[in-house]
Amino acid sequence: xxxxTKIDRLLKNQSLTTGDINLQKLHCYAESVAEIENVVAxxxxxxNNTSKIYSGRFGAxxxxxxxxxxxxIWENTxxxxxxxxxxxxKYLAELxxxxxxxxxxxxxxxxxxxxSKLRVRTVRKESIDILHRMYYIYSDDSRTVCYALCLYGSxxxxxAGKSIVINSITGTTEQLTSEKDTSILSKRERQVLQHIDSxxxxxxxxxxxxxxxxxxSRHRQDILAKLQVKNSMExxxxxxxxxxx
Numbered sequence: 001x002x003x004x005t006k007i008d009r010l011l012k013n014q015s016l017t018t019g020d021i022n023l024q025k026l027h028c029y030a031e032s033v034a035e036i037e038n039v040v041a042x043x044x045x046x047x048n049n050t051s052k053i054y055s056g057r058f059g060a061x062x063x064x065x066x067x068x069x070x071x072x073i074w075e076n077t078x079x080x081x082x083x084x085x086x087x088x089x090k091y092l093a094e095l096x097x098x099x100x101x102x103x104x105x106x107x108x109x110x111x112x113x114x115x116s117k118l119r120v121r122t123v124r125k126e127s128i129d130i131l132h133r134m135y136y137i138y139s140d141d142s143r144t145v146c147y148a149l150c151l152y153g154s155x156x157x158x159x160a161g162k163s164i165v166i167n168s169i170t171g172t173t174e175q176l177t178s179e180k181d182t183s184i185l186s187k188r189e190r191q192v193l194q195h196i197d198s199x200x201x202x203x204x205x206x207x208x209x210x211x212x213x214x215x216x217s218r219h220r221q222d223i224l225a226k227l228q229v230k231n232s233m234e235x236x237x238x239x240x241x242x243x244x245x
Contacts, residue, residue: 003091004074006241010098011046011073011145020140021147030054030149039153040064044073046146051075058153063123078152081120090118093163094134096176098145100165103184103226106142111170116163117155131155184226184244192219193245197236 027043034041034056041054051070059065067077079087097114104112114134121127130152137147164173185193188209195205202216209216220232229235239245 003088003095006243007091007095007098008073009241010095010238012049014046014144021137023147026137026147026149027052033151037151037153039151040067040078042070042075042078042148042150042152044075044148044150046073046148049073056153061122062120062152073148075150078120081122082118086119089162090116090132093176096163097134097165098136099184100174100176101136108169109136109142110138111167112165113168114163115159115166117159118152129155131157185223185239189219189223189226190239190244192216193223193235193239196220196232197239197245 030041030043031054034054038057040059044051053067093116101109116132118132133151135149136145161175166173206213206216227235227238
């Protein structure tokens with residue numbers, strides 16, 4: 001399973017509800033920021049699997065001035081301007097961002113956005129670095145990602161690495177690296193989950209790992225909490241999707 005499939009599945013497997021989101025306001029903002037900042041703005045509707053593109057002046061640099069709609073949450077015309085390895089880097093950054101937010105308190109999830117450096121081919125067939133910013137628009141309880149807003153423009157500021165998460169309130173940044181992929185669950189929790197996935201009972205797991213049944217139960221509860229899922233079946237599915245099982 002490639003990274004695009006993983007993040008696509010995580011987004012679409014949510015209990016999608018738009019709540020009190022003002023979609024018209026979001027589109028007006030995207031259109032305005034495209035015009036004011038000269039960027040290409042993309043609003044992706046997760047539930048309906050569509051995207052609306054607002055091409056600011058930077059769209060002419062990329063040669064996509066006429067790009068308006070997409071029957072996908074992925075802006076494929078822009079992605080086609082990247083090499084396949086570059087696309088995979090983008091998907092991986094978004095996958096890590098999604099997982100980062102899953103383990104962030106719900107009340108502050110909307111504070112964060114992802115900034116990535118991408119290498120694209122311009123209308124003049126030149127390769128340049130651009131800045132990609134991605135914001136998730138949550139339902140009113142900050143549990144479900146309903147929309148994504150992506151902004152593509154010139155590399156206005158540089159940073160170490162390829163992608164960082166930025167807290168728009170405090171200005172603090174954090175790199176999302178491969179080390180964080182496996183840190184969601186502890187080594188023991190991953191062992192317990194592997195046994196759960198194999199169909200073993202808590203008693204059997206306790207015997208296999210030489211721990212008490214109560215300890216197994218505690219690990220089960222911690223796994224569900226960390227993966228933000230309701231049961232063991234969902235835990236195994238999510239862990240496989242994000243590549244830690």
